[in-house]
Amino acid sequence: MDSTFVRSLYSSLDPNIALFENAGGTQVPDIVMAQAADFYGKLNVQPGYPYQKSMDCLQVLNEAHDAAGRFIGVQTSGRIVLGPSATALNRMMAVALLERFKPGDEIIVTVSDHEANVSPWMYLKRYGIEVKIWNIDPGTFELEVKNLKELITPRTVLVAFPHISNVLGTVNDIVALTSIVHDAGALAYVDGVASVPHVYVDVESTGVDFYVYSLYKTFGPHMAALYVRRELLQSLEGANHFFLNDMIPKKFELGTPNLEGCAAVLGVEEYFSIIQKHEFGNGKGKNNPFPVVMKAVKEYEKGLTARLLEGLAESDRIRIIGFSKDQQPERRVPVVSFTVEGIQPRDAAEKLAERGIAVGCGHFYAYRLVDFLGLMEKGGVLRASLVHYNTLEEADRFLQALFSILD
Ligand SMILES: Cc1ncc(COP(=O)(O)O)c(C=O)c1O
Incomplete structure (x- = not known):
């Protein structure tokens, strides 16, 4: 998936901010x-x-x-x-x-x-x-x-x-x-x-x-x-x-x-058609862009997920709330929740925002889950949620920013 092309379809994406709160709501492409x-x-x-x-x-x-x-x-x-x-x-x-x-x-x-x-x-x-x-x-x-x-x-x-x-x-x-x-x-x-x-x-x-x-x-x-x-x-x-x-x-x-x-x-369907045309021309998915484009999205996002999980695994102060890098990566999407030992999720999110990274924190209305895991009194979790307009470069920037606040 050509992420440069995909990003060109969104005038709302700010190159200076890695928007990693997409599970809360995505940006809309200009066509929408x-x-x-x-x-x-x-x-x-x-x-x-x-x-x-x-x-x-x-x-x-x-x-x-x-x-x-x-x-x-x-x-x-x-x-x-x-x-x-x-x-x-x-x-x-x-x-x-x-x-x-x-x-x-x-x-x-x-x-x-x-x-x-x-x-x-x-x-x-x-x-x-x-x-x-x-x-x-x-x-x-x-x-x-x-x-x-x-x-x-x-x-x-x-x-x-x-x-x-x-x-x-x-x-x-x-x-x-x-x-x-x-x-x-x-x-x-x-x-x-x-x-x-x-x-x-x-x-x-x-x-x-x-x-x-x-x-x-x-x-x-x-x-x-x-x-x-x-x-x-x-x-x-x-x-x-x-x-x-x-x-x-x-x-x-x-x-x-x-x-x-x-x-x-x-407009959403048109957006998928534009990507379909860019990726496959007059071939696959011409009449229904969703299956083929989403297959490409899945492949592309695998790389994002792997980069996040590998990066987060480098600190033993970070605990992933969900599957880690060694557990069935094929059953994982780039929505990665985690806690950082010694830093409250909201404080970490604020520090990341100062460094150009937008992530959410708390319970995300999965209130019972966060409570069940005993994380409510610790402020919940941090969540990095990426979609196909995010890039590996952004993932690296996020990891770098996160590690800078651990020091
Ligand atoms: C898994 C899941 N289900 C349901 C909802 C609620 O969606 P809506 O805002 O459309 O009611 C959300 C919103 O974050 C969600 O993440």
Whole structure:
């Protein structure tokens, strides 16, 4: 992947600051900004009426759903719900699913999830649903299958788990996990927010029932997309007005949609097409840039991850919270959390900022995980989260800056 070319597509990237807080939200390429601006300049009316601008708006709305689906391998319309955030979509789905659950039914959540895939399920406790927590093994940082199997009972109705934890950065085998969940007769609700920026998933072939991701962490607008298995999307009671209950996805899209955001989503697909063209010309991925570009992204990011893990391993004052360099690097993305002995995460982040490195610190809303690991009172963790517009040179600058504050 030609990182110089990729970076040229973003006027917001500052060469003097290594932006390593991308798991909190990515920058948007210029084409995404242009699409949103263009929408305001040329369309911006209520969709669905029989005049040209309105019909064009409807087209933007429909195409944005399809594009958000293609990003996760969904090739057919009518499977994607768009909304303001993953948190909001998850909460709405939890409430919609309530009609299927009975008091005494059980839901399993993981300790490694962002709270967005925990609190909607915890909310159902007030309706008599029991919620159990699937802990990671604190030694391996893994969600062990044997622990899941111990938690599953005939009353289990849903298991919520992350494709990748936004703190640990390890890829979970969602196909294997979903098969265990389905064997138990339960639904699989997967948080893909931390994975879609790094790993291409053909979501329908995984068998999951729900898969959510945030568009603002995938080079797009502040919106989120939720894949729902078609049968569920059809049969669940909608959350919208009664006369919209047969309309997919409208039954779960409340109010007038974020149309400028939809235009920006189309910009994300164009961005991937621009990279596809640069990397592969008229060849691979011409008709659907996501799989091929994301494959190149994965290869490129492997190098970033390796550089970070190797560099961090050089100090025994640094503890990686997640897989280290010797543990299954193929299951790792460049989201690396760590602690530094003797320096609070926030102090370290401030010192790094003075040196031109932007990283986040704290619990990143994976509150239960950081608490479970006993790190809350120590200020949580530092997290370096890179994406494909970051470079090895930036990784080196980050390591140099980090080691300078250890002295
Ligand atoms: C893994 C994960 N899930 C969910 C969320 C919440 O996403 P949203 O802001 O779209 O609700 C985040 C945000 O950081 C996240 O990292």
